[in-house]
Amino acid sequence: MSRPERGVQFAKSIKVIDWLKTEVLDQIATLFKGIHYANQHMIIDSLSSLAISVYVLARRMGFSFRELDQAVSQKLREHAREGHQLEEWYGDLSSLDDYLNKR
Template sequence: MERELDVATRAKLIEWLKTELLDQVSRLFKAMWDGSALRISDSLAGLIASGYILGRRLGVPYRELDHAIAEKLAKLKQEGHQLEDQYMDLSALEDHIRKR
């Protein structure tokens, strides 16, 4: 019985985190519409934090998620992603993650 409650509690928490992600995306879009740099930054921070926490709740440690992001950036660069080819955004983010 206790195990079933734990599973139900975890499932409920994951569902709540999913709604947090959607809420942060909504806040980001509104902040972008208003042109508020402070609200944009706050929304992006909330979105990233919620993503990391959701990953952890799903069994992905923070360090593993950082590694997966770095691998994803490297793959996108190798594929010739437009953001890399035109702006070097992927390299800049990859460098930032590596230096943390």
Template sequence: MDRDLDVATKTRTIEWLKTEVLEQMSRLFKALWDGSTSRVIDGLASLIASSYILGRRLGIPYKDLDHAIADKLAKMKKDGHQLEDHYGDLSELSEHIRKR
């Protein structure tokens, strides 16, 4: 019975975190619409934090997520992503992550 309760609690937590990610996305879009820099920063930070925590609840260590992001950026650069070609954003973010 305790195991069933534990599974149910974990499932509910994951479902709640999924709604948190959606809520943060909505807040970010509203902040973009309003043009509030501080609200955009807050929305982005909340979205990133919620995503990391959701990953952790799904069994993905933060360090593994960091490595996956770095790998994704490297692949996108290799594939000639437009943001890299025009602005160098992927290289800049890769460097930022590497220095953390």
């Protein structure tokens, strides 16, 4: 690949990362609207879009999907060990870790 082509690819990568960051923010705003209006379709749609955007953003930044999954599992176990309130009250963190490890 010639030097100008590498420059174009670099600029394109930066632009895609910036676009994905705005997608994450947009989906958070949509999630909040869905919660405000108690719109289940809007909530699940924005949550799924947010998850997709996060995974693709991680990939565009040089991390594999597996690396992100492993980091999430590690973070879940760490928070559960430290007595995070969501774990103490509901067991959500260990439940999510179990689910992710079984897929």
